[in-house]
Amino acid sequence: MQFLDVCGLRRSVRFYKTWQPVERDKIQRILEVVRVATTCPGNLQPWRAVVVDATKLAPKDREMLLAADNYQGAHRTAPIWIYWFADPEDGKPQTFQKRVHQLMDVGALASCHGWTHDAIDASIEKGVRSPEGMPEIGGFLHNLPYEISVAVARGETIGACDVACLAAVNEGLGTCLHMIATVDKVAEVKKFLKVPDRWEAVWLQLLGYSAEEPEAGGQRPRLPFNEIFFEGEYGKPFPRDETVVNDLRKEGLLRAPAPKPERFEEIKHLARMFGFPV
Amino acid sequence: MDNDLKSYSSVQKWIRNVNQMFALSESEWNNRLQVLADFCAHVGRNPDEIIQDALEEKGQKVDFMRRLREASKLKFQDSIRAHEWQNVVRSFFIHNGARVVVRTYPQGTT
Numbered sequence: 001m002q003f004l005d006v007c008g009l010r011r012s013v014r015f016y017k018t019w020q021p022v023e024r025d026k027i028q029r030i031l032e033v034v035r036v037a038t039t040c041p042g043n044l045q046p047w048r049a050v051v052v053d054a055t056k057l058a059p060k061d062r063e064m065l066l067a068a069d070n071y072q073g074a075h076r077t078a079p080i081w082i083y084w085f086a087d088p089e090d091g092k093p094q095t096f097q098k099r100v101h102q103l104m105d106v107g108a109l110a111s112c113h114g115w116t117h118d119a120i121d122a123s124i125e126k127g128v129r130s131p132e133g134m135p136e137i138g139g140f141l142h143n144l145p146y147e148i149s150v151a152v153a154r155g156e157t158i159g160a161c162d163v164a165c166l167a168a169v170n171e172g173l174g175t176c177l178h179m180i181a182t183v184d185k186v187a188e189v190k191k192f193l194k195v196p197d198r199w200e201a202v203w204l205q206l207l208g209y210s211a212e213e214p215e216a217g218g219q220r221p222r223l224p225f226n227e228i229f230f231e232g233e234y235g236k237p238f239p240r241d242e243t244v245v246n247d248l249r250k251e252g253l254l255r256a257p258a259p260k261p262e263r264f265e266e267i268k269h270l271a272r273m274f275g276f277p278v
Numbered sequence: 279m280d281n282d283l284k285s286y287s288s289v290q291k292w293i294r295n296v297n298q299m300f301a302l303s304e305s306e307w308n309n310r311l312q313v314l315a316d317f318c319a320h321v322g323r324n325p326d327e328i329i330q331d332a333l334e335e336k337g338q339k340v341d342f343m344r345r346l347r348e349a350s351k352l353k354f355q356d357s358i359r360a361h362e363w364q365n366v367v368r369s370f371f372i373h374n375g376a377r378v379v380v381r382t383y384p385q386g387t388t
Contacts (some may be wrong), residue, residue: 018382071379264299275358275383277365277372278300 005252006170011216013174014074015270016208022080026171027051027207033167038160043099043108046090046153047160047202050193052081061192068185069178069204073276078176078206083189084161085199091153093141097124109134150200157202164205174210177203211270218258283311283318286325288374295373313366320349325370332376339376357384 001009031049038047054062069075089095100120103109114133122128123138130136161177168175179201180186186201210216226237248254271278283289289311296302302310318324321342323331332339346367350360361383371378 071381073380076382264301268300275361275365276380277369278296278302 001170001172002252004248006166008219008253008255009215010166010169011174011212011220012074012176013206013208013210013212013216014176015211015274016074016077016079016174016206017211018077018079018208018274020079020209021055022173022207022209026173027080027082029171030164030167030173030207033170034160034164037167038156038163040156040159041152042096043103044090044095044152044156045099046086046088047157048085048087048195048199049164049205050083050085050195052083052193054079054081064188064192068180068182068189070181072178073274074176074206075178075204077211077274078208080207082164082205082207083180083193083195083201084157084164084203084205085195086150086153086157086202087196087199088146088150088153089198091149091151091156092146093124093144093149096137096141097121154200154202157200161203161205168205168207172209173207174212174216176206178206179204211273213260213266215255215260217263217266218256218260219254220258283315283325288325288329288370289314292370292373296369310366310369313363314370316353317346317349317367321345329371329374329376332371333374339371339378342371343378 031051034047034049038045040046052065054065057065065081066072066075075081097120100109100115101117104111104115104117104120109115112133114131116131119128119131119134120137123130123136124141127138127142130138165175165177180189190197190199190201225240229238230236231238245254268278270276284293293307314325318328321328328342332342346364347360350363354360354363361381365380368378368380372380
C-alpha cells in the first residue's frame, strides 16, 4: 500500500474475522517494521513484544487474558494478541551511552556536530556539560532517576506501537491498541507470558482481518488543524493550504468522516453476527 | 408489575438509547419487550427494580445474570437462541448503565 493510504485507513478495529487466521509472515513483517522504522532518542529501543495466538490458548488461559482486558468485545474476536512491554534497562543512561557510541561508530552521529566518545562518557558518567553541537546530555542523563528511565522506556514503546499499527494496516490487517486493565492483572499476565518482572506493560495490540467495512465507519473525529499546529509561536495557527488538503484527499490520507451512512446498521449486523447485544 | 412495560423509566431509557443508534422496528421492540417481560416474571421484579438492584450492588447484578442464563436454558435447548434471548436482557442492562460481560456466540469464539 502507499504510505498515505496506510495512514488514511488506520483505524481502531473492533470486530475481527474470527474465522480467518493471520499468516505468520504478516506478523513477522509487522515486527520487522517496528524494529527498523521506530525512531528513539539515543537508539534506546526499549520495546519488547510477546505474540500470542489466541486460537491456540487453553480455555482457562484465554479467559484469564480476556479478564485482564476487562472482557472487551474487540479482544474476544481478534485472533492475535501482541503484548507490548517496555524494558526500563533500555531507558537507562548506561544504555544511552552504549548505543550512542555505536551510532558514532556507524557514522550516524558525526563529530562535525561535536560528538566524541570522550564527550559522551564525560557527560553521562560525570555530568560534564556537553560540547556545543551535541545535545546537553550531561544535564539530563547524569544521575538520572530510575523512574525517569521507566517513563522514557514506556514513552518510546508507545511510539513503537504506533508504528506497529501502521505496519498492520499495510499488511491489510485490522488492529487496535488495548491495555491490561489493572495492576494485579498485569502481574498475572506477565507471569503467564514469563516476562521479566522489570518489564512495564504498555499496550496490547489486537490483530486480525477486520470484519468491518474497509473504512470501519469513516475517519474518527480529529481536532481542527488550526487548534493543534502553530507557526512561530503558540496562538498563530499554521496556515492550512486547501490545495494540499485536496491533494491529500486524492492521495488517500483524508477520507470520509465518521459516521459514514449505514454505520450503525453495520454495527447492528456485526453485533448480531458475533452474538453481541444490540 | 405494570402490564405496560413501556411505562417504566428504565424501559423508556433503553428504547430511547437503542433507537438513537439503531432504530429498531416496532416488531423488533415487541419481541424484545416480551423477552424482558419473561425475564421480569422469572426473577419476580419489575424493570426499574431490577436496574435499581443491579446498580446498587454488584452481587445482585451477577445474580441477575445467573438467573438470566437459567431462564434461557429453560426456554431454549439451542445455545444460539438462548444466547440471543440473553442478549436482549443484557442490552437492557447496558443501556441503563449496568455493565455486564458480553460474549460472542458459543461457537463464534476464536
